[in-house]
Amino acid sequence: DGGITQSPKYLFRKEGQNVTLSCEQNLNHDAMYWYRQDPGQGLRLIYYSQIVNDFQKGDIAEGYSVSREKKESFPLTVTSAQKNPTAFYLCASSPQPGQGAYTGELFFGEGSRLTVL
Amino acid sequence: AQSVTQLGSHVSVSEGALVLLRCNYSSSVPPYLFWYVQYPNQGLQLLLKYTSAATLVKGINGFEAEFKKSETSFHLTKPSAHMSDAAEYFCAVRTISNFGNEKLTFGTGTRLTIIP
Numbered sequence: 001d002g003g004i005t006q007s008p009k010y011l012f013r014k015e016g017q018n019v020t021l022s023c024e025q026n027l028n029h030d031a032m033y034w035y036r037q038d039p040g041q042g043l044r045l046i047y048y049s050q051i052v053n054d055f056q057k058g059d060i061a062e063g064y065s066v067s068r069e070k071k072e073s074f075p076l077t078v079t080s081a082q083k084n085p086t087a088f089y090l091c092a093s094s095p096q097p098g099q100g101a102y103t104g105e106l107f108f109g110e111g112s113r114l115t116v117l
Numbered sequence: 118a119q120s121v122t123q124l125g126s127h128v129s130v131s132e133g134a135l136v137l138l139r140c141n142y143s144s145s146v147p148p149y150l151f152w153y154v155q156y157p158n159q160g161l162q163l164l165l166k167y168t169s170a171a172t173l174v175k176g177i178n179g180f181e182a183e184f185k186k187s188e189t190s191f192h193l194t195k196p197s198a199h200m201s202d203a204a205e206y207f208c209a210v211r212t213i214s215n216f217g218n219e220k221l222t223f224g225t226g227t228r229l230t231i232i233p
Contacts, residue, residue: 004160033220040126042207042225043161048218056218090160097219103168104149104211106221108160 002027004109006091011114013078013085021076021112023091030096032074033106036060037088046089049074050096078114086116119144119212123224131232136180136195138227140208143189149211150191151221152182154204161207167191178202203231 004025013019025032031050035043045058049068063082068074074093078085092106124139142148149168153161165176172184178201182193191208208224 006160035223040225043223045220045222048220050218056214056216058220088158092161103166104219104221105151105163105166106161108153108162110160111158113158 004091004093004107006089006109006112008112009110011112013114013116015116016080018077018079019085019114021078021089021091021114023074023076023109024072025074025091025093025107025109026072027093027107028071029093029107030071030099031094032068033092033094034058034064034066034074034076035090035092037090037111043090046076085114088113119146119148119210119222121150121208121210121222121224123206123208123227125227126225127228127230129230129232130198132200133197136193136198136202136229138193138206138208138229140182140191140193140224141189142191142208142210144210146213150182150184151209151211152176152180152191152193153207153209153223154178155207155226156204164193164206198231200231200233203229205229 007022033048034046047066049055065077089112091109095102120143122141151166152164165174167184175181209221212222
């Protein structure tokens with residue numbers, strides 16, 4: 001089955017620790033995204049990547065880092081510089097604009113819930 | 118810049134009643150608009166999308182939405198609510214950055230509660 005796999009589902013972290021959230025997709029999509037979700041604030045874009053070895057900051061990139069070494073993978077690191085990291089993190093992917101399958105729709109993983117103790 | 122506003126962070130309806138969730142958009146380009154549904158501790162699932170074809174869009178689970186350019190609205194409706202419709206609903210608009218990158222910008226969400 002094609003889809004997006006996020007791991008871990010739940011993660012606990014002590015203050016001052018970096019953590020990395022995994023996102024893997026087998027949909028052959030070029031573009032991948034990370035969103036953060038907090039109650040009452042909707043989804044806010046952290047980083048996105050539209051091609052391997054390239055990525056752009058979203059609206060709330062401070063305290064986060066990403067890499068895009070492979071088309072299938074887009075890991076997110078939550079660094080100790082992120083002041084309030086407790087949240088639900090969602091990874092998504094889509095075909096590139098201009099590709100035959102492109103409709104603007106994003107395909108989402110099941111999310112990872114990070115709690116800082 | 119493109120954006121969406123969802124009116125009402127919480128909506129409650131009785132089982133069998135009409136569901137109406139409101140979304141207004143702002144876009145300087147012809148908009149692509151989306152409604153997603155999220156169940157607790159899960160990802161988002163696409164309900165329906167408008168991409169400049171028919172203005173009345175039908176989606177999954179009996180939901181539909183009508184694109185009204187004059188009102189800059191894309192409200193989500195369902196004639197008869199079911200208990201399984203209880204979830205959070207997000208409206209989203211395609212956004213194009215100054216560099217030409219495309220992404221989705223989401224509203225703050227509406228939590229739908231169904232009263233038995």
